[in-house]
Amino acid sequence: MKTESAKLNQKGEVIIGDQVEPRKWYVVDAAGQRLGRVATVVASVLRGKNKPTYTPHVDTGDFVVVVNVDKIELTGQKWTTKFYHWHTGYPGGLRSIRADKLREKDAEQLFKHAVKGMLPRGPLGRRMLKKLKAYSAAEHPHDAQQPKTLSL
Numbered sequence: 001m002k003t004e005s006a007k008l009n010q011k012g013e014v015i016i017g018d019q020v021e022p023r024k025w026y027v028v029d030a031a032g033q034r035l036g037r038v039a040t041v042v043a044s045v046l047r048g049k050n051k052p053t054y055t056p057h058v059d060t061g062d063f064v065v066v067v068n069v070d071k072i073e074l075t076g077q078k079w080t081t082k083f084y085h086w087h088t089g090y091p092g093g094l095r096s097i098r099a100d101k102l103r104e105k106d107a108e109q110l111f112k113h114a115v116k117g118m119l120p121r122g123p124l125g126r127r128m129l130k131k132l133k134a135y136s137a138a139e140h141p142h143d144a145q146q147p148k149t150l151s152l
Helices: 035-047 097-118 125-129
Strands: 026-029 062-066 083-087 096-098 132-134
Touching: 026 035, 035 062, 035 097, 035 125, 083 097, 083 125, 097 125, 097 132
Parallel strands: 026 062, 062 132
Antiparallel strands: 083 096
16 A cells, blocks of 8 residues: 555655745735636645645645735626625524625635635644735735745
């Protein structure tokens, strides 16, 4: 039987949490891009799947700054037909909001919701999601980290 560790990275080694290489910063311009297309690339970088040292049970991903998320696109009539649902925790507390209303209210939350669905569930996925920084404007406060542009 083939061992799982042989598939974990190119050298066949298991990466432990303290062996993670320094994290890089990337910036993505989402203006005019499709929501799902941008979210899949961002989720892959957050997980660290673009690195040869990718290990599924270790957070090896990089930071991603996404700008212009208010100018992101959905195909077809999804702005008016797609709904986001959540429950408040109280009886009868099922709430819904249309995609266009959510974009007006909080475009960053719309993008983070799409990426969150592509990350693992549990503590590891929550830690990966913290490395996502989404902004509606073209400017962001992370210039000191010198982020590189990530092509889509």
